[in-house]
Amino acid sequence: xxxxxxxxxxxxxxxxxxxxxxxxxxxxxxxxxxxxxxxxxxxxxxxxxxxxxxxxxxxxxxxxxxxxxxxxxxxxxxxxxxxxxxxxxxxxxxxxxxxxxxxxxxxxxxxxxxxxxxxxxxxxxxxxxxxxxxxxxxxxxxxxxxxxxxxxxxxxxxxxxxxxxxxxxxxxxxxxxxxxxxxxxxxxxxxxxxxxxxxxxxxxxxxxxxxxxxxxxxxxxxxxxxxxxxxxxxxxxxxxxxxxxxxxx
Numbered sequence: 530x531x532x533x534x535x536x537x538x539x540x541x542x543x544x545x546x547x548x549x550x551x552x553x554x555x556x557x558x559x560x561x562x563x564x565x566x567x568x569x570x571x572x573x574x575x576x577x578x579x580x581x582x583x584x585x586x587x588x589x590x591x592x593x594x595x596x597x598x599x600x601x602x603x604x605x606x607x608x609x610x611x612x613x614x615x616x617x618x619x620x621x622x623x624x625x626x627x628x629x630x631x632x633x634x635x636x637x638x639x640x641x642x643x644x645x646x647x648x649x650x651x652x653x654x655x656x657x658x659x660x661x662x663x664x665x666x667x668x669x670x671x672x673x674x675x676x677x678x679x680x681x682x683x684x685x686x687x688x689x690x691x692x693x694x695x696x697x698x699x700x701x702x703x704x705x706x707x708x709x710x711x712x713x714x715x716x717x718x719x720x721x722x723x724x725x726x727x728x729x730x731x732x733x734x735x736x737x738x739x740x741x742x743x744x745x746x747x748x749x750x751x752x753x754x755x756x757x758x759x760x761x762x763x764x765x766x767x768x769x770x771x772x773x774x775x776x777x778x
Contacts, residue, residue, distance in 0.1 A: 566619070569611045576608040594619070597612075614657035616653075657752060666759055681726045682697055684756070691718035692746050694747045696710060698742070702739055737762050742759050743759075
């Protein structure tokens with residue numbers, strides 16, 4: 530009976546030790562095997578490693594799918610020149626002892642146990658390299674009476690990833706400037722029209738007042754195109770003739 534107790538105790542301790550060691554190895558491998566890929570840029574050569582280390586455990590049989598156009602896998606690296614901007618999701622399957630195993634069909638019964646694979650999902654951003662294209666910028670009317678009036682600014686623009694912001698800047702007759710966002714009024718951010726209406730005040734001077742309007746259209750990746758200036762003239766205020774007092778008889 531004593532012998533039986535000793536065997537049972539030894540087995541229990543060995544089992545606990547094995548489980549503890551496996552958990553540590555799994556955590557270390559799972560948290561350090563796959564790398565986060567840096568952003569790529571459309572039309573610029575790219576080369577990045579898929580793994581933090583190139584060893585038989587993580588590098589063997591690694592297959593990346595869902596790569597952007599222009600990029601391909603070369604061993605444990607992704608390289609090439611991306612041709613399409615956007616946000617992509619890469620599925621990486623590689624030999625590993627951690628993670629949730631993927632089922633693998635075993636066609637040869639004498640080949641031994643099937644290999645355990647792990648799947649990782651890796652995001653990859655391909656930045657746009659082109660600024661938006663501005664089709665036209667119109668400010669109407671371009672001439673106002675001295676009393677001022679309503680003005681409308683209209684911009685047509687397009688972009689392959691979408692215009693995210695249009696900023697209008699106004700330079701006033703006294704030289705100071707101000708800016709305002711222009712909302713999308715028609716179409717889509719990829720190819721649309723932005724429009725805003727506002728009022729210019731009366732001109733109390735005897736010289737025409739000139740307002741200059743420019744726009745800056747930016748896309749999701751910070752590329753910016755500018756247009757303008759387009760000018761609006763507020764007519765001069767007519768001088769009043771001097772008043773003549775009537776003579777007393």
